[in-house]
Amino acid sequence: MNTGKSLLLQSKERLEKIIEEHDLMDAEISVLAKPLTPEEAIGTPGRRDFPIIEGKERMIEAQVLGAKGQSFTDSPGDFIGRLADVMELPLTDNKNRAIFVAAMNAVLRYLNLVSGTVHCKDMEPEKCAPEIADYIFSKYGKIKVGLVGLNPAIAEALVEKFGAKNIFNTDLNRENIGKKKFGITILDGRTDTEKLVKNSELVLITGTTIVNGTIDYIMELVEKYGRKYIIYGVTSAGVCQLLGLNRICPFARDE
Numbered sequence: 001m002n003t004g005k006s007l008l009l010q011s012k013e014r015l016e017k018i019i020e021e022h023d024l025m026d027a028e029i030s031v032l033a034k035p036l037t038p039e040e041a042i043g044t045p046g047r048r049d050f051p052i053i054e055g056k057e058r059m060i061e062a063q064v065l066g067a068k069g070q071s072f073t074d075s076p077g078d079f080i081g082r083l084a085d086v087m088e089l090p091l092t093d094n095k096n097r098a099i100f101v102a103a104m105n106a107v108l109r110y111l112n113l114v115s116g117t118v119h120c121k122d123m124e125p126e127k128c129a130p131e132i133a134d135y136i137f138s139k140y141g142k143i144k145v146g147l148v149g150l151n152p153a154i155a156e157a158l159v160e161k162f163g164a165k166n167i168f169n170t171d172l173n174r175e176n177i178g179k180k181k182f183g184i185t186i187l188d189g190r191t192d193t194e195k196l197v198k199n200s201e202l203v204l205i206t207g208t209t210i211v212n213g214t215i216d217y218i219m220e221l222v223e224k225y226g227r228k229y230i231i232y233g234v235t236s237a238g239v240c241q242l243l244g245l246n247r248i249c250p251f252a253r254d255e
Contacts, residue, residue, distance in 0.1 A: 006216050007239055008091055008100075014242045015104050016087060022111060025084050059119065062102035068255045069105025069117040071235040072208045073098035083107065097211045104238040109254060114241040116252030119234045124251040129157035131250040132232060136202060137161050140228065144168070146200030148189070148218060149208055154232075156182045158204075168196045172212070189214070197221040202228040207236030207247075 005013075019025045058076040062069045064083070075094035079086070086103045089096045108114040120128060132154060136145060143166070145158055150171035158167045164183030171177060172189040179186050187196060193214075197203055203222055209215040209231075222229045230246045240247035 007219065007243060007245075008097065008210060008215075011104065011239045011242045012087070012091070012100070015107065015238070018111065018113070019083055019087070019107065024107070025087070060098045060102045061118075062099070062106040064103065064106040065110050067106050067110035067117075069102045069107070069109055069238070070119055071098045071101040071105065071211055072206075072233065073211045094212055097213065101211055101235060101238065105234070108238045108241060114237050115254050116249045117234055117237045118253040118255045120251035120253060126153055128250050129153035130161075132204070132230075132248055133157040133161040135248060135250075136204070136230070140202060142166070143201040144199060146170075146196040146203045146227075148193070148196065148203060149206030150176050150181070150186055151206065152181065154204070155184070159183055168199055170196050172214075193218060194221055197225055197227055200227060202230065205229060205231045207231055207233035207239075210236055210239055 016025075058073060060071050060073055060076055062079075073094050075098065077095045077099065079099045083103070086100055089100055091097050091100055105114065105117040109117045119125075129151070136143070136158075142162055145162055145167055147155055147158060147167065147169040150169055150173065155167070155169055159182040167182075167184050168187065169181075169184055170187040170189040170192050176186045177188045197218070198221075203218070205215070205218055209218055215231075219229070221227075230248050231240055232248050234249060234252050236245070236247055237249070237252070239245065
């Protein structure tokens with residue numbers, strides 16, 4: 001797994017070859033990336049504690065030849081240009097990484113090389129959480145699960161399925177760190193990630209880590225401790241497909 005290059009750079013190299021193979025690089029393709037409102041992104045789920053609804057994250061959507069790709073980020077921004085312009089973006093900050101990832105997801109969706117690049121909506125985000133918990137339980141039994149990134153619905157479903165003593169959860173939002181939710185104390189993603197991985201048997205990783213630049217460190221720890229892992233969410237669609245990484249996103253859409 002460790003090639004010396006970040007997962008995003010490895011994905012970029014593979015995407016570049018695909019774009020060149022399909023003669024898309026120099027074509028006059030408009031890539032429009034824009035922040036979506038919470039309602040546009042996930043509709044109106046019953047519970048209101050999703051990070052996007054609370055304003056902690058936004059969804060970026062890119063469109064390439066009618067195909068849509070999305071990514072979550074805390075640094076949303078607009079972008080209009082050709083694929084060649086996207087490929088030249090320096091992947092050194094969250095804004096550029098979010099635009100690149102959304103565009104990558106859209107390109108791969110257009111070419112039918114990946115599915116599930118658009119977020120589920122309305123009641124589906126709530127249905128997703130128990131679906132993920134049930135999948136982990138059916139595949140691995142009652143194990144210790146480390147959740148990277150606080151997704152309240154998923155955290156609650158994991159606690160209900162595996163018990164609070166078997167769930168560890170880190171987050172980067174300082175408002176959440178140290179607080180008790182669903183019987184578990186939220187750990188600091190800046191300092192407690194190794195603790196989470198070490199104490200877990202499976203690590204469930206939000207795809208947002210690809211955009212915020214923490215995915216490589218997490219995956220290095222997963223490899224170091226020999227842990228099972230699953231990456232979840234629409235953000236991770238393209239990277240997981242190109243690199244053959246484990247992904248789950250039960251209700252993601254193709255548009």
